Amino acid sequence: MLALIAGQGALPRAVAEASTERPLICALEPHAPEGLTVDRSFRVERLGGFLHWLRRKGVRRICMCGRVQRPELRLSRLDWRTALMLPAMRRALKRGDDGALRIVISLLEEQGFEIVGAHEAAPSLLPPEGVPTRAQPDEAARAAALLGDRVSAEQGARDFGQACVIRDTELLAREDDATGTDAMIDALTGAEGGVLYKAEKPGQDTRVDLPVIGPRTARGAIRAGLAGIVVSAGGVMVLDRGEVLSLLDEAGLFLWVRERP
Secondary structure, eight states: EEEEEEOSSSSHHHHHHHOOOEEEEEEEEEEOOTTTOOOOOGGGGGGHHHHHHHHHOOOOOEEEEEOOOOOOGGGGGGOOOHHTTOOOHHHHHHHHHHHHHHHHHHHHHTOEEEEEOOOHHHHGOOOOOOOOOSSOOOOHHHHHHHHHHHHHHHHTTTTTSSSEEETTTTTEEETTTTOOOHHHHTTTOOOTTTTEOOOOOOOTTSSSSEEEOOOHHHHHHHTTTTEEEEETTOOOOOHHHHHHHHHHHHTTOEEEOOOOO
C-alpha cells in the first residue's frame, strides 16, 4: 500500500489523481493539502507513532510531494518512538534542503519503508522528450539552454533553486528555494524574449522534490514576455499538461522537453 505525505501546492492532488493505486493521504500539521481529503495528519513530534500507524495499516511505500515548511520541533511533545529518532531529526533540521531530505529518506528507510518518487507513483506527469508546442526553440533558445545547464550545476552545488531565466547568454534571474519558480517569474522585469529553464539539480535524489511546472508557470511566462520554457526530460513534471500546452500555443511560446547533455 502507498501513503502520500502531501504538502502544499497543486502537486499532491495531481499525484493522487494520476497514481496507479489509490494512496492513503497524510499531511504534516498544521498544513493541509489543496483539494484532498486527509486520512491522517501528524505532528513532527509524533513521527514515530505515525510511522507505526502506517505499518499497521499495511503501508510499505511512501511518496512525499508538495511544499513543506520546515517544522519547529518541540521536545516536550515527543512520543517515545520519535524520541529514538531525535538525533537524526535534529541533524535534518540543521541542514540545507537537500541534506535534510537525504536524512529524512534514510530515516524512513531505516523504518522499513520504500520511498517512491511522485513521478514513479504517477508516471503520466512526466512529459515525453520533444517540443509539443507549435512554436519551436530557435538558436538563441538553444544557447540559453546550454547556459542553463551550467547555471543548474552551480545552483545544485550550492543547494539553490531549480530554475532560472536566461536571455541569449545573460542570466536574468535565479530561483530562490524560499519563494519558488512562479514567484521568480512574477518578479521579472525587462525579460522579454528570455527563456525559463528548469531542471532537477545534478545529483539530486529524484524521489523527492522533483521540479514541477503547471498552468500558473505558463501564465507567468506569458505575462513576462518570455519566448518559451525549457525543462529537462525525465526531470520535470508538468501538471495539467493539456492546459499548459493550450496556453503556450495561444501565446506563441514553446515548451522544449530536452535531454540534458
